[in-house]
Amino acid sequence: xxxxxxxxxxxxxxxxxxxxxxxxxxxxxxEIEIEFCKGxxxxxxxxxxxxxxxxxxxxAAVAIDVSHFKAVRSLVLIVPDKTTSILNSLPETPASxxxxxxxxxxxxxxxxxxxxNHLQELTLxxxxxxxxxxxxxxxxxxxxxxxxxxxxxxxxxYSEDISKGLRNRSVTISQLRKxxxxxxxxxxxxxxxxxxxxxxxxxxxKDVKTLIIKYCDELLQPSLPLNNENIxxxxxxxxxxxxxxxxxxxxxxxxxxGENLQGLEPLKNLERIVISSYWNEQDTAGWDMLRQDxxxxxxxxxxxxxxxxVL
Numbered sequence: 001x002x003x004x005x006x007x008x009x010x011x012x013x014x015x016x017x018x019x020x021x022x023x024x025x026x027x028x029x030x031e032i033e034i035e036f037c038k039g040x041x042x043x044x045x046x047x048x049x050x051x052x053x054x055x056x057x058x059x060a061a062v063a064i065d066v067s068h069f070k071a072v073r074s075l076v077l078i079v080p081d082k083t084t085s086i087l088n089s090l091p092e093t094p095a096s097x098x099x100x101x102x103x104x105x106x107x108x109x110x111x112x113x114x115x116x117n118h119l120q121e122l123t124l125x126x127x128x129x130x131x132x133x134x135x136x137x138x139x140x141x142x143x144x145x146x147x148x149x150x151x152x153x154x155x156x157x158y159s160e161d162i163s164k165g166l167r168n169r170s171v172t173i174s175q176l177r178k179x180x181x182x183x184x185x186x187x188x189x190x191x192x193x194x195x196x197x198x199x200x201x202x203x204x205x206k207d208v209k210t211l212i213i214k215y216c217d218e219l220l221q222p223s224l225p226l227n228n229e230n231i232x233x234x235x236x237x238x239x240x241x242x243x244x245x246x247x248x249x250x251x252x253x254x255x256x257x258g259e260n261l262q263g264l265e266p267l268k269n270l271e272r273i274v275i276s277s278y279w280n281e282q283d284t285a286g287w288d289m290l291r292q293d294x295x296x297x298x299x300x301x302x303x304x305x306x307x308x309x310v311l
Contacts, residue, residue, distance in 0.1 A: 023047070044068050055079070072099050079106035117165075137166045145174035153184040194234075202226060202244075214255070242267065242286075254303050261286030270308065277304045 001019040003026055006012055013033040014020060021039040023046045026032065031052040034040065038059040047053055047069055054076040055064065062079070069075065103123040114135075116122070121141040124130065128148050134155020136142050142156070153173075157166040170190040173179075180198040185191045186207050193199050194214035203224045205211055213219070214234040222244040231248050233241075234255035242263035245251070251267075252274040259279040264270075264286030273290070277298060281287050290296070294306035 026050075047072075069099075074101040075099060076103040077106065078103075137168060140167055140169040142168055142170070143172040144176065145172075147176055149178070150176050151178040151180075153179055153182060156184045157187045158189065159187065202241075261290075265289045272308070273306045274299070275304055275306070277302055279304075 001021070003014075003020060003023055006029070007025050007027070009029055011031040012029055013035070014037050015033075016036045018037065018039045020037050021041070023034075023040055023043070026046055028049040029047070030050065032047060032050050033054040033056070035054070035056040038057075041059045041062050043055065043062065043064045045068060049071040050069065051071055052074040053069060053072050056076070056078040058064070058079050060080055064077065064079075066072075066075065098118040100118065100120040102119055102121070104127075105123075105125045107127050107129050116135055117138050119139045122136060122139045123143040124147065125143075125145045127146075130147050131149045131151070132155070133144065133147075133150060133153060136144075137155045137157060144150070153176075156168055156171060158168050159166040166187070168188045171185055171188050172192040172194075173185075173196065174192075174194045175196065177197050179196060182193065182196075182199055182201075182204040185193075186205050188208060190210040191205055191208045192212035192214070193205070193216060194212075196216055197218075199213075199216045200218050200220050201223065202211075202213070202219060203222045203226070206222065206224055206226045206228065208228055210230040211228045212232040214232075217236040219236065219238055219241070221238045221240055224244075225246055226244050227247050228245065229247060230250045231245060232252040235257065237253070237256045237258070237260065239260060240263055242261070243266065245267060247269055248267060249269050250272045251270060254274045254276050256276075259282065261282075261284060264273075265288075273294070277300075281291070290306050294308050297305045297307065299305050
């Protein structure tokens, strides 16, 4: 129940400690994780100089004001839906100690009023209060999942013109069920889309260099050729999808259902392809190309890799 003996510890994890109620003595622990300690209901005036903070599954009546964490650089909040968290503003700190990684799983409160320019990585999940994402276009790495009221991805993207404020380099979205237009992602170098019912036209992200699509099972045949160089697919794949990938260099089909390699033979730029080890080789032009022009490696019991031979 008394945490004063730990004030000089550099790294500590409190897990399922119901008798801890007062953590104000803990001001400068470098890295701290507090998980399932529901006796703590007030995180204000504590952890002021901690650099890495993880708070998980708190008491529903908890008070958390992130602005009190003056030195935090990595912050993870995993909270129940009904938590009355206080998230008035991100801490205003010198550039050398600014928060760079933020993860919030649960409801978001007053998040729109913050300046996110200093963040390098943002992960958001399981929120019904978030309705727009345009303020996140300045963050290099963004992950968003299960945001039921987000209908538009407008404001995301990448541009070499710094004045536009579009600095996304990698964006991962999952279970954004109301989004229909994915074209704002088309300028971003790395994009992953999974379990998004509204994603059907791959042409909307045809210029993304590294594209990962998982379990978006109603994909249409692209209306335009795809310029993607690295493509990972999981789930169902349209029969002639490979014909739309003239520029692909690396292709991962290890989690694609079926054994269809129709249209593989025209892919002259293909350097590497990954497939399931459970696929049976067939007497088709695509399989003949793999047998003749590629070296075969068994990566593990589930995965086979074909690498193009060097002439």
